[in-house]
Amino acid sequence: MHQIRRIDLNIAYACNLACKGCLSLSDFDRKGVMPFDDIVETIDTWKEKLTPTVLSIFGGEPLLHPKLFDIFAHVKQAWPTTTIRLITNGYLLNRFDPALWFDYEPFQMQVSIHRLDHEQLVTDNILQIVKQKDNWSIKKVDHAHHHYEWHKDNFKIWKSKFGEFVIPYNTEDNVIVPFASNPKKAHSICGNPDVPILYKNKLYKCAPIANILDLPNTRGFDYSPKHSDDNIDNFVKLIGKPESICSMCPESISHSIDHYKQGEVHVKHLD
Numbered sequence: 001m002h003q004i005r006r007i008d009l010n011i012a013y014a015c016n017l018a019c020k021g022c023l024s025l026s027d028f029d030r031k032g033v034m035p036f037d038d039i040v041e042t043i044d045t046w047k048e049k050l051t052p053t054v055l056s057i058f059g060g061e062p063l064l065h066p067k068l069f070d071i072f073a074h075v076k077q078a079w080p081t082t083t084i085r086l087i088t089n090g091y092l093l094n095r096f097d098p099a100l101w102f103d104y105e106p107f108q109m110q111v112s113i114h115r116l117d118h119e120q121l122v123t124d125n126i127l128q129i130v131k132q133k134d135n136w137s138i139k140k141v142d143h144a145h146h147h148y149e150w151h152k153d154n155f156k157i158w159k160s161k162f163g164e165f166v167i168p169y170n171t172e173d174n175v176i177v178p179f180a181s182n183p184k185k186a187h188s189i190c191g192n193p194d195v196p197i198l199y200k201n202k203l204y205k206c207a208p209i210a211n212i213l214d215l216p217n218t219r220g221f222d223y224s225p226k227h228s229d230d231n232i233d234n235f236v237k238l239i240g241k242p243e244s245i246c247s248m249c250p251e252s253i254s255h256s257i258d259h260y261k262q263g264e265v266h267v268k269h270l271d
Contacts, residue, residue: 002236006085007052008197008207011039011071012059017089017114017267023168023191023207024060033060034200036067040074042201045228047078050203050236054108055079056195058087063095072104083107083154089114091267093125099132106154113147113161115267126150126157166191168208168249176218178248185251187242194240202227203235209245221248 013030015022024030055075062068075084083106090111101107111126113119130136130150137151141158149158166189170179179186187193190206197207202225204210209223223245226232 002050004050004052006054006195008056008195010199011062011065014064015061024211033065042198043078052082054083054085056085056087063088063092090122090125098129109157111159113159177220179250181247181251183242183246186249187246
C-alpha cells in the first residue's frame with residue numbers, strides 16, 4: 001500500500017467557465033460528467049493499492065455532477081481517514097444546502113477566483129457556508145493557492161487567486177501537440193508538479209496529460225498511464241520530479257494567460 005500526499009480525481013468534463021489554459025481542457029467545450037459507476041469503479045479498483053492523504057475532487061466544475069455527495073460518501077467508505085478537497089470556481093455553491101458540506105469531514109474547499117469582477121459574488125456564496133457554524137479562524141495569506149482562509153476544526157475553505165497561469169498545451173492547426181521543452185525547466189514552472197491523477201481507472205502523472213490523451217485531436221504524445229495491476233513503486237518515487245513527459249508543457253511563463261480578465265475567462269451563465 002502506497003501512502004500518497006495528494007491525488008486528483010476528475011469527475012466532470014463540463015464547466016460553467018471557459019478558461020484558456022484549463023488543466024482539464026474545459027476550454028475545448030467538453031461536455032458531461034463522469035458516470036457515477038465509473039467513478040466508484042476507479043475508487044474501488046485503487047483503494048487496495050494506494051491511500052491519498054488528500055483526495056482532490058475537481059473537473060471541469062465538480063458542482064455540476066448530480067451525484068456529488070454520493071461520490072463524497074463513497075470516498076469516505078473507501079478511505080475513511082482521507083481528507084476530501086473539493087476544487088471549485090464557487091459560482092454554483094448557492095445551489096446547495098450550505099449545511100451539507102459538514103457531513104464529510106475532514107473536508108476542504110478550494111475556491112478558485114477566476115475573475116476579479118466576480119470575486120464578491122463567489123465570496124458571498126462561501127459566506128453562506130461559513131454562517132452555518134460559529135467561531136471560525138479567519139486569516140489572509142499572501143499566496144496564490146491560499147489567499148484568504150476560513151478554518152474550523154476539520155473543515156477548511158480558502159480562496160485561490162492565481163492571476164498569471166501557464167497554459168499547459170500547445171496547438172498547431174487546432175491539433176494539440178507537445179512543446180518539446182526542457183523537462184526540468186517545464187517542471188519548475190508547473191502549477192501542480194507533484195499531484196498525480198486517477199482518471200478513468202488509470203493513474204497519470206498529472207491532470208493535463210490525462211485530459212490531453214482523452215481528446216481526439218492530439219499528436220506526438222508518448223505516455224502510458226499505470227493500470228491497477230501494474231507495479232507503481234517507481235511511479236510513486238517520481239512524484240514531484242521531472243520526467244520526459246514534462247517536455248510536453250512550456251518551459252517559459254511567457255506562455256501564460258491572465259485569469260482575471262474577462263477576455264481570458266468566459267462565465268457562461270453571466271457573460
